[in-house]
Amino acid sequence: MSEKLFAVTIQETRIYRGPNYFSYGPAVHLTVDIGRLEQFPTDTLPGFTDELIRLLPGLHDHQCSRGHDGGFVERLIEGTWAGHVVEHVALELQRTAGHEMTRGKTRSTGATGVYNVIYGYLDETVGSLAGQLAVRLVNDLVVDPATVGQAATGQAAGNQGAEGEPFDFATEHEAFLRTSQRVAFGPSTQAILDEAMSRDIPWQRLNSASLVQLGQGVNQQRIRATMTSITSSLAVDIASDKELTNRLLASAGLPVPGSAMVREVEDAVRAARRIGYPVVVKPLDGNHGRGVAINLRDGDEVRAAFGEAYDQSRRGYVLVEAFITGRDYRVLVVGGNMVAIAERVPAHVIGDGTHTVDELVELTNADPRRGVGHEKVLTRIEVTDGAVALVRAQGFEMDQVPPKGETVKLALTANMSTGGISIDRTFEAHPDNVDIAEEAARVVGLDIAGIDFICPDITQPVRETGGGICEVNAAPGFRMHTHPTIGEPQFVSKPVVDLLFPPGTSSRIPIVAVTGTNGKTTCSRMIARIFKSIGKKVGMTSTDGIVIDGRLIIKSDASGPKSARMVLQNPRVDFAVFEVARGGILREGLGYGRNDVAVVLNVAPDHLGLRGIDTVEQLAKVKQVIVEAVPKNGSAVLNADDELVAAMRKACSGEVVWFSLEPDNRMITDHCRRGGKAVILERGELGDLIVLVHGRRRMPLAYTHLLPATFNGKAMFNVQNAMAAAAAAYCAGAPLHDIRAGLRSFTPSYYQAPGRMNLTEVQGVKVIVDYCHNVPAMAALGDFVDRFFDDVPATVERPQRIGVVATAGDRRDQDMIDLGREAGRHFDTIIVREDERLRGRKPGETAALIELGAREAQAGGGRVRHIETVLDEIDATRAGVAQANPGDLVVLCVDRAREVWDALQAFGHVAQAGAAKDEQN
Structure with missing residues (x-):
């Protein structure tokens, strides 16, 4: 192999965050140059296909264009080109990271050996890294046909990548998976997002962690893990103070252990004597079981445990409380109702009579469901000094083999974050215990609460069997309920989304998108003016900037996807009007999932020769993206006088609404005869009249000479803009009198429309x-x-x-x-x-x-x-x-x-x- 002559190189990488020129959904776009590999399809590359399939056996599941599993492998065997291989390898690499994605296409750019490789993604960081690793893997496996006698397995160049650096796929793949796990949402956040997406609720990630916006504009809600926009900050503070929580619960007559709050070690010993051994020592405001020591039976054990509890306490207070014997249960309460119960079992291994404790831990951690921290449904067991001491207290050393069936605990607390497992008990709990848990959540004031019960048996009333509530948790984890080790999973995210978006409420705001070669800004302003006069808080983007409720908040060219997302993040906006330019679509896509109304004014030669758009027909395909983003219940307002715009009707899933300056357009006449909508211009003795036609109804809107923007009807381009704005407003639900009022009050003054006539x-x-x-x-x-x-x-x-x-x-x-x-x-x-x-x-x-x-x-x-x-x-x-x-x-x-x-x-x-x-x- 010659790494210079036979190598794929990435010329450019783009991330599309919404519908775009190549795809209906978010996608990664790699422009790759396959060089001399243009003359060498995969069937001519020695050992390439076999080695690729050995490293990524999941490629057998790729259907490609054949429509059946194994279709892509057939293409490899028959001979396909390196760019196409990069597409499928990038998709498969994402799948190995748990990101199921099948959308992809590879198309020639027109230049010899240069291809557009487009594939979908769930996380843009993972998608981008998958493309880079795919190119490196393909380069590593390519063997110069001239060296076929020297190498048989695709390693003729000493296993080097395109950069000449040693390449080990197993190591690189492991690093890729680690990065994927690091940027991925945790199980709780992902569960809520999955439920939101199943209900067609749009979302945006607001930071690199778990802060997410659900919904748009005024209808938005936010979550951070399992904390929500309606979670009380005061309730979170109360739950974080375990001593205060205990006092409030006790005053409500709920069963809680006796406790005392201390700052000094000897005070902890005195409190333990007063409460009565055994006791529990834990940080006042800790979490995830850190610094918790249980079943302490004398002063020396209390002294030994105090230091770690103190270190884990943010405010320097330690809680000493009575030790309740029994099993550990987590009751999840959402909106005041119990939705799931899990029994938590501390981290442990079970002897098999063959392996040592160390080996049993290693075998347990090999479970693919276990990962670091909260990245997977189970957490790996960590062998700490405390774990070694606990094993020794049970009569074993880490290098000893416990008897078959013997349970060896490696942690006393039953937290999932320390390697514990969960057993679903949702439908086994006694109603009295459920009532206690729900009352505890109400007392603290949490909308989503994790109530920790310790009692002998959750199926029996805790007031009779002993036990009680040892903790109330804000932002409780969901994975013990959504992915129990034993039992049926509970769909706990459903009531959370119900809480944020009760049935009948909307998560979206209306979006009108306007594009065209000329007139976009003026038409957008006209539409915004109409809805502002109705009383809407309109968020508008244009080449002049971002306007929120009539106020210019950012002055710049804001006709791209980032500006659109900023408007959708604004909690005041209840109606959005976006000017959509060609450059933003080619750079990032739309930046949102769909628009209720798409307006295309015209398509004419402009900006040709940029970003691969060389013809006016290609330019029309770019602007057609907003028409493709119209849902079935949406509308596309199209210029019937422009052939390229009129052809976009085939790409619209919703209804098509025409506007035309020509008084006798046969296409519009037939369209309206079938019940369709159109805005036309009728010429008469009193002037040109804009008329809205809906089926057989003809509704006069305004004479053009009465609209200030038209300069007494002389500015025909603004007549056209007014007609398009009227059609869009009508489709978006504006009453006719408000459409008239909005157009008549829109003036082309510098202060209302700077830079436009x-x-x-x-x-x-x-x-x-x-x-x-x-x-x-x-x-x-x-x-x-x-x-x-x-x-x-x-x-x-x-x-x-x-x-x-x-x-x-x-x-x-x-x-x-x-x-x-x-x-x-x-x-x-x-x-x-x-x-x-x-x-x-x-x-x-x-x-x-x-x-x-x-x-x-x-x-x-x-x-x-x-x-x-x-x-x-x-x-x-x-x-x-x-x-x-x-x-x-x-x-x-x-x-x-x-x-x-x-x-x-x-x-x-x-x-x-x-x-x-x-x-x-």
Whole structure:
């Protein structure tokens, strides 16, 4: 094998956290280059398939495209390519970590030997590491066919990976599994999440530990392990103070052992004498059984146990209490009701007459159900000094062989965290004991409580047989109930989720997603305006930032998945409107699972040549992701006048709602005849009327000239945005009168829609500030400019049109030329500027390409007569206004809208001050 000639390399790794261009769910995307292996499918690689299957026998279960177990192995034998192998190995590695996942695909990027490898994941860290290890394993197993006579098992290169480092799969796999266990949720958290997911409750992990948000926005609840949003902090404090808990329970008439709280060792001995031996010594506020010593029969044993209990106490207090004999039971109470009972048996081994105690512990720990801490359903037994002393007290040494059937205890406390086991006793407990446990949870005030009972037999009333409550636990572990060592598992997470989300309550908030090449921000603002007028607390993301209930809380380009998740985390939001841009979808996916309404305005050439999207058809597939994320009870609002958008109807699981500027669209007519919905434009003597059609019903919404955003109906792109917003609002449940009111109150002012068709006047010159950066937007803006002076009488000299034009540097050269050419069709004067961020271009390069297009338009008979370049945006703004006369129109295509607006206001104030001074003189 030659590691340089025969190696798979990862060019890029992306993590999609929601529906995306390649998959309906979260996925890892590896761009891999298989190099010379493009000429060598697996059937030509000596020993590769056999060795791979030996290391990962679970690959036999992979169906691949064959639809039956063993399908992928058949593909290996017949010959498949290394990228495809990486996909299946990554999936299988995740499965060895307990993450069952079967979604995956491998597709060529179009470049020779370079593939997109996409596969699902449950935990993004585990998924990403699985891909890296899969590539290393494939590289390790590949043998150069020329060396087939030198090696027969795939180890011709001295067992080295692609980096030239020695590679031992068993060691690397063990490290991968350890990492997987470390980042995984504990059994209790996972049980609650499994129940939540079964009810279609969305969730987000809020930290690297077990803090999780269930639900969205105002409907959210949070959990941390088994503590919840409704868990009382005061109740947790009470439960943490064992002495106070005992006093409260005793005052309620519940059976508890006598106890005393001390800080000094001799005080502990005196308390033990007063209570009466045997006693228990434990930290006042400890947990997991740490520092607990039981069945202490004299002062010396109390002194010996005191130190460890004191060390485990956070506040330096130790509790001495009467020792209750009997079995150890944990009663789980949720919402005031008992839901499960488990008998806990301390860590122990049972002699077989052959193995020593040490060997028996090793055999017991070999149980795959046992792990470190709480990572698995059982915890490994740890042989501590205390365990050795306990074994010795029972008459054995660790290297001795106990008789067959002899039980040897390795811990006195029955905690699962110290290696104990559990036996389900849920349906055996006496009703009186259940009542006592439920009353104890109510006295302490916990919504989820673990009541520790010690009594001879849980099936008999504890008040008659002796025993009592020795502890009340906040955040009790679930694994002894969900995965008992003996008995039937109890589904204890169900009542927890019932407590957080009672039947009939919602865990989600409505989500409207808006995408398209142009108009996304304006349409999103219109929808948000409609629902804000209804009284909703709207969370909106756009290229301008994140707005919560009308207040801009973050100013940045917030049209990506991270911003969407931030809105869904906000506990005030009860309605979400997301502007969804192409870049965010390609970078991370949607960032949420589904949207109730998807709005697609248009698809036109823009941002092509970036991230593998080279054609407008591919761009349409990217924007189609929000349509694919519509559930069966949701809606997709689609532009019937755009062929690429109209084709997305096939990808929608819910209903399709059309909007169209064309008055006689046959597709819409047929759609509505079948009971469908559409928003259309009817032209009449009084003007253009926006009409909502639902089956045979025709509901007039508003004349376009009455909507401020349309500039008396001249801005047809905003007419289209208003129609899409009205359709989306109707689908989301807004009443018609509120839709009308919202659209009529939405103005394109800088303060309501900064950077989107903001009209102002400077020294009698009309100035429009708009974020126009691509050819389709320039064509729409130019159409508006052509209509702007329709009201000017023909006898009056036509006003001048001045355009300050620019685009982002990451567009293609031809796109920049086309932008200049389109601008040349509509403006008399063009001033070309550049954005502050050049995005990889040299200063003046972008402007030169735009100017080239404008001069081509000039030479071809376009409207433009004067062209100049002023690179700085503020300087270009001043130049545009300075060249205008009163009554002229200046259109500023801006990047930094706030700075440009401020410059315009300052320019106007200076002019006013100068005029006032002249008047005085």
